[in-house]
Amino acid sequence: MTSPSPTTSIDHPHGPLVFLHETWVLYRRAVLKLFRRPVILYFSLIQPMVWLLLFGQNFERIAQSPGMSDSFGGLSFLAFFAPAVMLQTILFGAGQSGLGLINDLDSGFLEKLLTTPINRMTILLGRVLGDMTRMMVQAVIILIAAFVGGIRFGADGIQMTITYYYGLPGILAALGIALLFGLVLAGFNVAVALTTRNTESTFLISNFLTLPLMFTSSALLPVELLPDWLQVISSINPVTYAINALRVLLYGPAIAPSGQHVVDTVLIAVGMLSVLAAITLTVGTTRFRYVVR
């Protein structure tokens, strides 16, 4: 038996530039999809907006009441609550990226990609970067909404109830924390999606996780106002640490957990989230390698 010698070039190029190019092409697809279905983006923001603007109003008096305002670092409840809503949006939106992956699995799209000579890891990377982009867009929208929601029109003119202690650098650093938090979830999603391989379960798992994680953290109230048993849980809930870091980066030392230096609050969060991200991304990557092996 003889075989024809190939006339097409059979060498798929190699190297870091090739890797970047392939990642870029797949990342662009993810972002393009995001904006082709803006409904999903908006939809995922409706619930957080309701929380932010309505829930925020309900608690406003509590945060302002004489005995309490110290615990809230003198912040309006809206300001206090905004970082929590940011993370909630990321948590809630996390399920969607898993759904996207399952869709690619079911539709034959992934299969087709896998018959091309591209580097397998670019498929995962393109998707995770796409998710990160969506999360950043959502986080920025929440920040803007909170800021706008905090504008008061009083007798003495327009008044901003939310001020950013460290200005733009603080905001950017806060977004960085949100990004790291998103990375934890991106890894988690990939792992869940590739393990269940089923849209319903993936959706349920991410939905099921969001609220308990929020309620057992410092999202709604400062930790010292929580019942004892919740304080214990919140002290091992990573959401608590992420939210604490967001708050100090946005609003300054007054809101730092009692006796804690701002830098420590941030470093603890960065450390904790990095470790978690490393774990979830490793598991996610392993699952992915298994699926595309």
Added chain:
Amino acid sequence: MSAIIEVQNLVKTYPDGTEAVRGISFDVAEGEFFGFLGPNGAGKTTTIKIIITLMPYTSGQVLVMGFDRAHQANAIRQVIGYAPQDVGVDDDLTGRENLLMQGELFHMKHTALRQRVDELLDLMDLTNDAERPAGSYSGGMRKRLDLATGLMHRPRILFLDEPTTGLDPQNRANLWVYLERLNQQEHLTIFLTTHYMEEADRLCHRLAIIDHGEIRTIGSPRNLKQDIGGDVISLRFQSNGMPLPEQCEQARDLLAAAPFALGADLFDEGVNVYAQQGGTVVPELIRLLEDHDLKVAQLSLTSPSLDDVFLKHTGHQIRQEGPIENWRNRRGGFGRSRRRR
């Protein structure tokens, strides 16, 4: 003609013990339109997925253009195109964007890339719909776009897994024309699987009949039909007190041994008899049956079809349950809304 695909003793046993492919061997020649014809679960998809490097195999040898599947997977990926059974296009992207993305993943350069996209849009008659999201396409259009994306990098072999399952008859016939065009005009080798007799008959230069993970016979549709020899006489019987299956078996045994017949097979609730110049043996045949108290209720005389070929080589009829079983609601789930413009 030389072999562009060579498969030797390929075996695939899934981890759960399912023996999906049980030692098959076949060659596909360059430029050939080759087909796997077999019912659901025969092992068609498994074989394709092994050849196109999507799935590991248990043992055997697979060469594609001389590249060994075992350790030259990336070289194989460079020369093949694939259209999965479930259409692998991104519904959110436009037709053109789908093609561009595929080409970019193969590192095609700007001018060449754009030219190729236009060329394929034209070839598949999608130029006018190129700027619409693929999700708004009809089933036939999506399939054509899927084919086109698989062709972006000018592969030498195109693999099609049940390309027309789920399409209505009109779209199916329509797609056949495109496939023939690709095979003839682009000199593309095509490997197709199907469970539709007419599809295999119409398109394939050569086909393998596959059942339960084994190849039962290989040949051109014409030769396979000729091999049956003569005509097919299909018989059904009136009730004579005996259970129908027993009647059929008795008739089959009688006829298989009859000097005028080349052979006989059972099918659903009747018997197929193969005979040279079928028309002339009918009187004799009926007499023989009546001597044994078997009364013919229905008799038809046809020249052999692939159905008969399939029956002869597998001992059963191909079950046409495919379209329903294979039809997955790929737009189901969350947020997969259909958009129309």
